Amino acid sequence: MDRKLKVTYTVAECNEFHHMGEYHDGIKTVKEAVDLYNSIPPERMNAIPSIGIALIDANTGQDFAQFDLVTRNGIDMDMLNYYPYVEKNTAAQYGIAEILYRFKELEVLGNVPKDIRDKVKIVENREQGAERLKDITDKLEQGVKDVFESDNYKEFLKTMAKFPRYSVNNSILIMMQKPEASLCQSFTGWKQMGRYVKKGEKGIKILAPAPYKVTRLMDKLDDKGKPVVDKDGEHVKEEVEMQVTAFKVVNTFDLSQTDGKELPSLGVNELEGNVDRYPVFIEALKQVCPVPITFEDIKGEAKGYYHTEEKRIAIQKGMSELQTIKTAIHEMAHQMLHSEKDAVKDKTRNSKEVEAESVAYTVCQHYGIDTSDYSFSYVAGWSSGKETTELRASLDVIRKAANDMITKIDEKEQELIAQKDAVSKEEKNDALVNDLDQFAKDLDPYDYQDNTEGNPEYNTAAMKAQLYKNDGLDIKKGIEEALENGDIPDDLVDTAKSLVGRLDEFCKEKSVEETKDEVAPDSKEQDKSKKESVRDKLAKEKNKAKKKSTPKQSKKKDEVTI
Structure with a gap:
């Protein structure tokens, strides 16, 4: 359903009778709807204006659902109870979240579902992004200026002055042959700087x-x-x-193809440290990136590169989590900003590197990941002077790219966390079923054998079916009654109490909507589970035939049927 429905908005001067007064439909964005809503003159407010949400079948164009959500009285979240499919529609969730964000002063009538609450945070980040990102880029600019004032900057400049400034055409040739290249110099040039080209290295062909x-x-x-x-x-x-x-045609060689005297640097060569929720974060980056991201053993000094011809990003494997995240975002920024030749034909290599690293710094800073030790010096190294011309010229581009990337990462992270929570919940429930099954077996192995008819997998499946049909409460009551009646052996009392607690938690978490989505067992298992519920097993008295088959068991154990 989420794929087929298109979300639009309505604005009515009179929420009760839409045909009375001003009415707009087919509005594409919440912002447009809010502007129209606020434009209704106050003197016409004798009728209560409203903002509605409408779902349209994308294939047929027919209205699927429409209802008013916002009035002067408040935001009526209770309406979602009548339109549950609206609540499950991702686009509608974001629309409602934006409405909640823009009308903070209005009373919210009813409960806001968790999925929508989470998206309110994403909308808030997006809407407040401009001001927040300006603060971050201002900090970046100041940090770069501080680098220019540092003691080792003059030594760095002396070294960098020895490197040739390649033309646009030669820069393209270098990038096509060795995308990860950073600093290129002739064979003789490297020798004069105290470095030598490693044996077997192949030169990069350029025009001289x-x-x-x-x-x-x-x-x-x-x-x-x-x-x-x-x-x-x-x-x-x-x-x-x-x-x-x-x-x-002459040869030039990248820094990674040489060995020898270390070059002066402005900052740290590589960031060290871990990143909170790293597995989810790196997976979110990989999924929002429109080109593949792979981890490779990149020869030389490069930590990553975006291959313009093959349309892929390579990241040096084995780096710290902090450096890996920063590098991935840096290369994603290259892909986002510098993959279209027409759009970047007038941009120098310096400008591209300043933009990519600035986006990486800004995005990382937003998530509390500090890359300043690396990013400040990197941007300074690629700037043509202390005026930070490239950075200043690209601030709007940097902020927009960072904001777009943050929004996509936020959305994907939320989706991945929800998926992980669902898997964790399923695993937890499966563990509960297995422990209940083992408890029944430990309580009376003979009766367990009879009831499972030699097929233990059946009993587990039947018990799982009962839980997912919302019978967890019945199972819990059955164990509680057995505990109260003293029908549980001493060595299983703690296990029984633990299961009661876990069943109680399960019952609280399990909603009617979730149970409808669960896969039901086959009809044979349903019939058997109805005949023999866990509560019945724990509550009924053992028949005489079973007593004879277990003469050595205690009286308490003989009184309980599995």
Whole structure:
């Protein structure tokens, strides 16, 4: 249903009779609906205006459901009780969450479902993102300026000045051949810096100017630039040496292809530390990223790269959680901002790196992940001067990209956590069923054998079916009665009490809606489970035939049937 329904909004001057006064439908966003709602003149407020939510069949265009949610009296969440499928629609959840956020002053009538409460937080982050992200990027800019004032910045500049500034075409050639390249230099250039190219390394092919001179016979020009003529009126010729522009293919080598003297750095080379909820966070990044993210053994110094031709992101494996998250977001920013050639044809490599790292810093900072020791120096290293020209020019781009990424990560994280909780709940319930089954077996193994007809799996399935049919309360009462009557052997009393507590928790958590979604057992198991409930097993007296089969058991144990 979630895939087929489209959510729109309505605004009515009179919520009781929509045809009386101003009425708008087919509104695409909550913001538009709120603006229309607020635009209704106060003098026409004798009728109570409203904002409604409508679900339309995306295939047929027909109305599926429509009801008023907001009036001057409040936000009527009780309406969801009449339209449960609206509550389960993801787009509707976000719409209702945004309405709750925008009308904080109104009374909420009824309970707000957890899924919608969680999305209110996402909407709040999104709406307040601009101001919050401005604070973060201001901190980034100040941090970069502090780097420029540091003692080792001059030494860093001296070293960086020795590296050639490649043209746009050569930068593209380098990226196509070695996407993870960071600093490139000629064989001789590396040697002069105290480093050497490692044996077996293959050079990166680029174009280098190779001008040459030719001599040509051309018209002689006077001081005014006009041709000189002889007595016969013919142009006087002279030999002129000219330089012809040409290029040749040469090799350059990345830092990762060399060894030797360490280069000066502005900050830490790699971040260390763990990240809260790392497994969920990295999975969310992988799922929101439109291209595959893989972990590889990248040769050299690069920690990751976005391959523009193969449309994939590679991350160096074996790094700390903190560095891995930061690098993944950095490369995702490259993919988001720099994958379209037309959009970035005028951007330098410096601008691209400043943007990507700034987005990574901003997103990480939002989630309480501090990358300043790495990001400040990285942005400073790729800035062309202390004025942070690239950073200032890209602030709007950085903030928008970071906000978009945060919204997607928030949504995906919530989805993954919900899935994990569902799996955990299922595992917990399965453990309860297995422990109940084992309890029944320990209580009277002979009767257990008879009741399961030699098939223990049947008893487990039947008990699970009872739980999921909301019979957990009956099972709990059965064990409580057995405890009260003294029908539980001493060595099983603690187990029985523990099961009562777990069943009580199960009954509180289990809702009628959830039980409807559970898979029912087959009809044969249903029939058997009806005939022999756990409560019956624990409450009924053992028949005489069973007593004869277990003469050595205690009286208490003989009185309980499994």
